[in-house]
Amino acid sequence: MAGTPTHTVTNQPPPLAGYDLFTADRALVDAVERYTGPDVLEEVRAELSLLGRSAGSAQVQEWAARANENPPRLRTHDRYGRRIDEVDFDPAWHRLLGKGVGAGLTGAWTRPAGHVRRAAGFLIWTQVEAGNCCPLSMTHAAVPALRADPELAAEWEPRLTSMIYDRELRPAALKAGALFGMAMTEKQGGSDVRANRTEARPLAEAGTYALTGHKWFCSAPMSDGFLVLAQAPGGLTCFLVPRVLADGTRNVFLLQRLKDKLGNRSNASAEVEFDGTWARRVGEEGCGVRTIIEMVAATRLDCAIGSAGLMRQAVAQAVHHCAHREAFGGKLIDKPLMRNVLADLALESEAATALALRLAAAYDDDGERERAFLRLAVPAAKYWITKRCAPVAVEAAECLGGNGYVEESGMPRLVRESPLNSVWEGAGNVQALDVLRALQREPGALDACLTEIGRAHGADHRLDRAVKDLFTELADLDGIEGRARRLVERLALVLQGSLLVRHAPPEVADAYCASRLGGDHGASFGTLPTGLDLEAVVERARPVL
Structure with missing residues (x-):
């Protein structure tokens, strides 16, 4: 039966599909235009719009759902009993990953305005399916680490920055494109990589080693190569471990099991054992942390x-739902309390986007002052933006009511994904302590951050007062480690405030400073003070189909 007289569907929003995720995101468009030179701006706009339309299509959204509903499966042996250590993915995973590679999300290092266009694309693509962004991220990030060895960089960089996705396991020399993973942490050490015990024994050929040991987390185990930390005779050292050797044989790369994770379920994370595994040294012996730190950054x-992308999608879904759903005699979006919630969420999302794209622009500049700025701003942004992602996702799901708790809405996937980035690549305490190290060892980093913040001096009294409070925190070094999170939070807030005061519409900057810097904000979303233009803030965040 097509339907029954007792069940007529009304008052349901249309699916948020068939639209351009780039052009519908005003904050992202503004940031891209701000940091992209006029000579390539039209090219970048067209490229991001093409990706945005693909990301917003019903077909790609279906691929994302399938990749998450059909997680990867480990195959340790083939039918004849031979050890193969492979991971099978749903075909939707390969389609998504292929589109990400084809969109240049691993090619920032070789293209004009490469980091800004790539950051915008990564923010868009995360909204579709965050799991496949893991290998895209590591492949992109491996390039600066490999540059510690010019010979290795010349061999691998063209493959890593390629826009061709080649999923076959074969020697890298036979591939037009390659992906990278990493394997750093071990059971006994976690973030303390200097506690690693994996041993690297030098072989006869200069620069080559045999690795023996384990890794507790190996991301994207079907990649073509991996950056690995191990203890060589000269200390902790960085190595390149190829999945397939030059003669076509499989390197010893024993997958013990796949992690059963809270979210990020489409992506495989494995425990791996090395047993005489062939590796090539990257950088000098004993300089493993220094070599890999650029990849970590x-x-x-x-x-x-990625967290900015998840927040954007959560807010877009919430605003879209409330713009179409009626309750208590009117649209939800027009109800004062719901408008307050949506505006509050929108502020968090726009502030995250503004700071993330500013950091990408610093990578494109690559000047000494911008590098100093990144040294402090990256861990601060990583700490704060990733911490804000989970509460934004949960509150946005609540805007959909019971529908937001149902898998078909897509909101539970965002909620499960939202804590990941605060854990990956060093949890909150690791980032906070890294900020303290930068403050103590690299005074130029603080000077660069304060210069950036100071560009908005005098534009908003609440921002000026917050900067003064930050100076007070920095001047008091007693018990600084115990207060590190408070310090990093304040640094991130004034960085975001400075960017919004200078570049966002006045109603956005006013609401942000009043709530985040002026102290007039409750413990939950939806507690913005009165007298703000919340309608304009929400309308700016609304995705237009």
Whole structure:
């Protein structure tokens, strides 16, 4: 039967599909235009709009749902009993990953305005399916680490920055494109990688080693190569471990099991054992942390960008639902209390986007002052933006009522994904302590951040007062480690406030400063003070189909 007289569907919003995720995101469009030179702006706009339309299509959204509903499966042996250590993915995973590679999400290092266009694309693509963004992120981030060895960089960089997705396991020399993963942490150490015990024994060929040991987390285990930390005779060292050796044989890469994770379910994370595994040294012996730190910084920025993308999608879904759903005699979006909630969520999303794209622009600039700015701003942004993602996702799901708790809405997937980036690449305490290290060892980093913040001096009294409070925090070094989170939070807030005061519409900047910097904000979303233009804030966040 087509239907029954007792069941007529009304008052349901249309699916949020068939639209351009880029052009519908005013905050993102503004940031891209702000940081992209006029010589490539039209090219970048067209490229991001193409990706945005793909991300907003019903077909790609269906692929995302399928990839999450059919998680990867580990196959340790083939039918004849031979060890193969492979992971099978749903075809939808490969389609998504292929589109991400084809959109240039691993190619920032070789393109004009590469980091801004890539950050915007990564923010868009995360909204579709965050799991496949993991190998995209690590492949992108491996490039600066490999540059510690010019010979290795010359061999691998063209493959890593390629826009061709080649899923086959074969020697890298035979592939037009390659993906990278990483394997750093071990059971006994976690974030304390200097506690690693995996041993690297030098082989006869210069620069080559045999690795023996385990890794507790190996991301994207079907990648073509991995950056690995192990203890060489000279200390903790970085290595490149290829999945397939030059002669076509499989390297010893024993997958023990796949992690059963809270979210990020389409992506495989594995425990791996090395047993005489062939590896090539990257950088000098004993300099493993220094070699891989550039990769860590790039993936930490991706954590912030990815969280900004998740927040944007959560807010877009909430605003879209409330713009179409009626209750108590009118549209939800027009109800004063719901408008307050939506505006509050929109402020968090726009502030995250503004800071993430500003950091990407610093990578494109690559000047000494911008590098100093990144040293402090990246861990601060990684800490704060990723921390804000989970409460935004949960509150946005609540805007849909019971529908937001149902898998078909897509909101539970966002909620499950939302805590990941605060854990990956160093949890909150690791980021806060990294900020303290930068403050103590690299005074130029603080100077660069304060210069950036100071560009908005005098534009808003609440921001000026918050900056003064930050100076007070910085001047008091007693018990600074115990107050590190408070300090990092204030730093991130004034960075976001400075950017919004300078670049966002007045109603957005006013609401942000009143609530986040002026102290007039409750413990939950929807507690913005009176006298603000919340209708304009919500309308700016509304995705237009």
